[in-house]
Amino acid sequence: MAEALNIPVGSTTAGSIAVAAESTVATRMSAPPSYDVADFAVPHGREEEWRFTPLERLRGLHDGTAVADGLIRTEVYTPAGVTQETVGRDDPRVGRAGVPADRVAAQAYSAFEKASVVSVPKETVLTEPIRINLHGQGGTAFVHQVIELGAFAEAVVVIDHTGDAVVAANVDFLVGDGAKLTVVSVQDWDAKAVHVAQHNALVGRDASFKSIVVTFGGDVVRLHPRVQYAGPGGEAELFGLYFTDKGQHQEHRLLVDHNAPHCKSNAVYKGALQGDDAHAVWIGDVLIRAVAEGTDTYEMNRNLVLTDGARVDSVPNLEIETGEIAGAGHASATGRFDDEQLFYLMSRGIPQVDARRLVIRGFFAELVQQIELPDVEERLLTKIEAELEASI
């Protein structure tokens, strides 16, 4: 394997610690995860986890020069029964879902002042989504958000990012046993925004977690969704959709750490790119530890390159420490428009412009349908249409 995975310290059996330690320390170039920014060296750009990222455009988030001088207007809409609190870093829920895995995440963890915690009590089934709207008003900000679902609770959370900001964030999802959480994170930033965030999901026994990441805006967006299981039987679905325009850098790095038996995971990320120096990066890491027997996992990335000058780096990685699994696989493909599909549609009397729209709508449809919130879906389709105006 070219790249080993970052394995958090502390596992369920002595055996798996030994195996994990062997397979990581030898091949991993970076420091192990840590809450303290000082444990990470300042990246120079050739490290495995930074080699695709334009460090000079991160506005100092990676080297400690960024100063928290910004403002993000935050609105949280919570349906009845849901509580929202602002807590200090000593709150036990803060940082429990996962440990920062790189310097920017650790910087965010070391620098945030107050964390926001949204909690859904056990057995509460919400019929309306929780909405968290973050509107950047310029400047730099460090954010920590926790979303906690009690046992057998069910909720949908929409986190919407708009405006202009330089943000480093950690978002924790604590999904209780048997609970069901759907998260939609929309990155609809203004053109100059920089957004680097780690999403940590800790999925309880027989719980399910669904994450849908939608990235359109920003100068640099680098998201790092990570999943771990707190017990057997958990299920995680990671979906992503991105539209990368001229000059934009959009990077999604996933890690599913199968650290418990009989868990499932499925990742599907799809992107379209257009314009000079549009750059999308997708890294899909799955680790199946020795204890994780009966694991079923698949990950897929698809990229549609609409014009010359765009670039995609797509790297799926699978590290398997047990053979007693139900299934494991990955796939990645990057290509241009299929002329035959266009020809077929045009031969049925559909003008070229409409045919291109149809093909792209079809390409994204399976992901858009996953959202199941009509207003977000509608906004997304409008956004895709608007983006296409530029290239059609």
Place this chain on the structure above:
Amino acid sequence: MAFVRVCGLTELEDGTPKRVELDGIPVSVVRTEGEVFAINDICSHANVSLSEGEVEDCSIECWLHGSSFDLRTGKPNGLPATRPVPVYPVQIQGDDVLVSVTQES
């Protein structure tokens, strides 16, 4: 076009690139085959400093993956790089080497 002095001509050893920074742009200045060239120092494929590479046949090689770039045009001669690296005009005045990064040549 603002030409800026980057070094003396005698400071440049034939075939050994010199890295300088002009207006925040990293530039590799190369003297080879009796001429002086200025090329953007970052490979168009990955974040690698070209001045750490070798100069041969009027091109500079990126040591990490082996693409080499023509010093006159900035064009890569092979994969994995597919896009050119900017090149900048050079003037020699007496013993001084001047480079302008305000406009690509």
